[in-house]
Amino acid sequence: MALQAKGPKEVVEELADIAKNRLMEYNQKTMAGGLKETPSKLPIKVLAANSMYRIAQTILLDDKVDK
Secondary structure, eight states, X not given: OOGGGSOHHHHHHHHHHHHHHHHHHHHHHHGGGOSOOOGGXXXXXXXXXXXXXXXXXXXXXXXXXOO
């Protein structure tokens, strides 16, 4: 994963994809239990992935990332 060889937009998109994949993996493991956990009860790595995904999406929506 050579992020330094990509432009800023591609780096942010890749970070968002990585975070989204981690969240989906966690959700697949825990969905058998039924209820979703509140953010305060999430494992720290899942909480960090959720934050990274939301921040990356906000940056991409802001449209100030070079293309």
